[in-house]
Amino acid sequence: MAVLVLADVDNGKLTAATARVVAAAAELGPVDLLVASAAAEEARTIAGVHRVLAGELPRIADALAPVLAKLAGPYSHIVAAANATGRDVIPRLAALLDLMPVTDVTAILGPNKFERPIYAGNATETVSDGQGKHLLTVRASAFAPARSGNAAIVEAIDTSNPSVAEIMGEQRSQSTRPELSTAQIVVSGGIPLGDKFGLIEQLAGQLGAAVGATRAAVDAGFAPNELQVGQTGKIVAPDLYVGIGISGALQHLAGIQGAKAVFAINKDPAAPLMQIADAALVADLFEAVPAVIAELEKLGIKR
Numbered sequence: 001m002a003v004l005v006l007a008d009v010d011n012g013k014l015t016a017a018t019a020r021v022v023a024a025a026a027e028l029g030p031v032d033l034l035v036a037s038a039a040a041e042e043a044r045t046i047a048g049v050h051r052v053l054a055g056e057l058p059r060i061a062d063a064l065a066p067v068l069a070k071l072a073g074p075y076s077h078i079v080a081a082a083n084a085t086g087r088d089v090i091p092r093l094a095a096l097l098d099l100m101p102v103t104d105v106t107a108i109l110g111p112n113k114f115e116r117p118i119y120a121g122n123a124t125e126t127v128s129d130g131q132g133k134h135l136l137t138v139r140a141s142a143f144a145p146a147r148s149g150n151a152a153i154v155e156a157i158d159t160s161n162p163s164v165a166e167i168m169g170e171q172r173s174q175s176t177r178p179e180l181s182t183a184q185i186v187v188s189g190g191i192p193l194g195d196k197f198g199l200i201e202q203l204a205g206q207l208g209a210a211v212g213a214t215r216a217a218v219d220a221g222f223a224p225n226e227l228q229v230g231q232t233g234k235i236v237a238p239d240l241y242v243g244i245g246i247s248g249a250l251q252h253l254a255g256i257q258g259a260k261a262v263f264a265i266n267k268d269p270a271a272p273l274m275q276i277a278d279a280a281l282v283a284d285l286f287e288a289v290p291a292v293i294a295e296l297e298k299l300g301i302k303r
Contacts, residue, residue, distance in 0.1 A: 001076035001111060002050075003028045006068065006089065007035035007043055008081045008140075009057075014039050016182035017081040019145035022046050024138045025079045026146065027108045034071065037156070044152040052152050055159030061085070063163035065092035071157075072097060072133065076111070082137035082235075083181070090137050101135040102127050106142040106258075120231055121254030141181055141237035141258055180210040180227065186238045186259075188212030188229050189222075192245035192285065197222045199289045200244060206296045212236065214252055230255035245285045248273030265289065 003025045008015045014035070025031050026048035033052050035043040040054035053071070058064045068089065072078060078093065080086030082104045094101040107115035112129045114136065180186065187209045189200040197217070204211045213223035215230055229236055231251040237258025244265045246252065253272060256262065264277040265288050274280045281288055 001029035002074055003031050003077045003079060004053075004068070004071060004075040005031055005033050006078070006080040006086070007033050007039065008083065008085060009036045009039050012036070012038040014042050016145065016179050017083060017140035018043070019046050019148075020140040020143045020182065021079060021081050021138050022048050023146040024105070024108060024140075024143040025077065028077050028079075028111060032075070033152075034068070034159075040154050044154055045148045045150050046152075047147040047150045049146075049150055049152040052154045053157050054154055055157045057159050058161055058163055059167060060163045060165045061088035061092055062165055063161045064089050065096055067159045067161050068093050069096040075133070077134045077136060079136045079138055082139045086137040090135050094135050097133065097135070099131055099133060099135055100129070101137065102129055103137045105136050105138045117254070117257070120250050121257045122250075139235055139258075141235055145182075177204065178208070178210045180212055180229070181234045181236055183210035183236065184238050185209035185240045185242070186212050186229070186236050186256075187242040187244070188214065188246060189217060189244050190214045190246035191216040191220055191222065193217065194220075194222060196286065199285075199293075202293055203242070203244075203289055203296075206293055207242075209240075209242070210236075210238075214246055214249070216249075243273050243277070244289060246273050247271040248276070 005025045008017045030050040031048050033043050033049045036057045037054045040052050043052045080090050090101050102114050104116045105114045114127050115124050118125045185207050187200055187204040212229040213227040217223045218225055218228045231254040235255050239260045241256050241259035241262045262277040263279045264273045265281045265285050266274050269282045
């Protein structure tokens, strides 16, 4: 069984999600990686990739899905990351191929058996897919990244396809922080921070962490939309998740359930996040966070 993986590319470079999706897909068989030409050389180094299919991929889902449909024939599985692109493309591909996709996969139990979260992450569902071809979106944060050092062959293919939609413009946010959905440490803030959200940036900088925020903090304008963590934002699974001033709404907890360790600071000891945290500090965040930063500076911890 051969597997076709849609690479996740941003600004001409592979995102961290691609190596994780390849690692997941490699459990199903030899992997061919479909990628934009600009990232082909980087893609060929990922362990587990048998062949890189490179072309000028359409950036709009309604044009990209037919490209995948044309390539689908020899593959038992077609896999993409469960992010904005994958969630847009795979359902369209499913409609073209008259198949049912399995989305947000967190574990692969066999060629046609997968696990995924349901009920806002409160339960895990095992799905048995009896179709001849399988379309998957994979939660990248649930899998360790594939290593590098490979030298897969690169094959140029024609991926041109017209689209009825057109990208009129885009806004990009620049950051030196780790990518939120695949970061090893995430520091997130809630709405109590208000216009003092810079405290989260300071602590994250001290720890070399990605910055996250709750939906309420984003909706209130204290943090940009791309930092939202939760079921309706980005799903994270870091080694350490630090939640500051976060009560722990159900949709937020669903987005951090893969975290290996959780540390929370809140004045309310009964807050849901405080109840599930591995370590919790009951304190005023405006006193506690500067104190933590100062202690880290004294210890010389700066990543």
